[in-house]
Structures are given as structure tokens and as C-alpha cells.
Amino acid sequence: MTEGDVWIFDPATRVLVAGDLVTLPVPFLDTACPARWEAGLEPLSTTDFRLLVPGHGAPMTRPAFETYRTAFGRLLSCASSPLEKEACVEGWMKDAGSLLAGEDAGFVRSLADYYVGSVLRGDEKRLARLCGGS
Numbered sequence: 001m002t003e004g005d006v007w008i009f010d011p012a013t014r015v016l017v018a019g020d021l022v023t024l025p026v027p028f029l030d031t032a033c034p035a036r037w038e039a040g041l042e043p044l045s046t047t048d049f050r051l052l053v054p055g056h057g058a059p060m061t062r063p064a065f066e067t068y069r070t071a072f073g074r075l076l077s078c079a080s081s082p083l084e085k086e087a088c089v090e091g092w093m094k095d096a097g098s099l100l101a102g103e104d105a106g107f108v109r110s111l112a113d114y115y116v117g118s119v120l121r122g123d124e125k126r127l128a129r130l131c132g133g134s
Contacts, residue, residue: 016049024057025108029119033131071095079120088116
């Protein structure tokens with residue numbers, strides 16, 4: 001998602017340390033290219049891990065990671081659609097719901113609201129710079 005992102009896989013333990021390619025309670029999109037981030041999740045999905053340690057949030061199993069990956073993709077799709085911002089926020093809450101246990105729902109909603117409204121639908125020039133455009 002950015003030039004400095006790395007992830008590490010230990011085949012002996014099958015633990016994947018994903019760094020900030022996986023963050024909860026929402027994707028922290030401040031300095032990332034959303035499309036490159038989504039593409040960056042693909043190699044993780046093809047790695048034979050049993051446990052993924054995210055950059056932020058609790059460790060997760062493969063099914064939990066797939067939940068995250070699906071929720072992430074749907075969030076980006078919603079944000080690029082004409083749907084209301086609130087629909088995208090509620091979509092994230094529903095799609096990522098099993099990953100958000102113990103989180104303050106109001107806080108998660110406020111973060112998702114910010115990222116959809118101010119980042120994904122915000123400054124198009126800023127997003128273009130982050131994604132390698134002018």
C-alpha cells in the first residue's frame with residue numbers, strides 16, 4: 001500500500017506478520033493507496049499461514065483474514081459508488097462485525113465515517129498522489 005510496507009512469514013510456525021496491511025478496527029487509509037492496498041492483500045491470501053498478526057488488532061485465523069479481506073474490498077467498492085456514506089459505514093460494521101468484538105461501536109463508526117468521507121471520497125488529488133498519479 002506504501003513503499004515501506006513489509007510482511008514476514010515464518011514457514012516453521014506458519015505465522016504471518018502482516019504489519020499495516022491488516023489493521024483493525026478499520027483500515028487506516030491516511031497514507032495508503034486503497035487500490036494498491038487491496039492488491040497487497042492477495043499475496044497474503046495465497047500464503048499457507050495458520051495465524052496472522054495484524055499491524056493493529058488481535059491475531060486472526062485464515063477465515064478471519066478472509067472476512068477482513070472481503071470487508072475491505074466491499075468498503076472500497078461502496079466508497080466509490082453513489083451510495084450514501086452511512087451505507088458504507090454500516091456495511092463495514094456488518095462485514096467486519098465478527099472482527100470487531102469488544103470494540104466501541106461508536107468509535108469504529110466514527111473512524112469508518114472519517115475514512116469514507118474524508119479519505120476515500122475526499123481529496124482526489126491527494127489520492128492520486130498516493131496512488132502514483134499527479
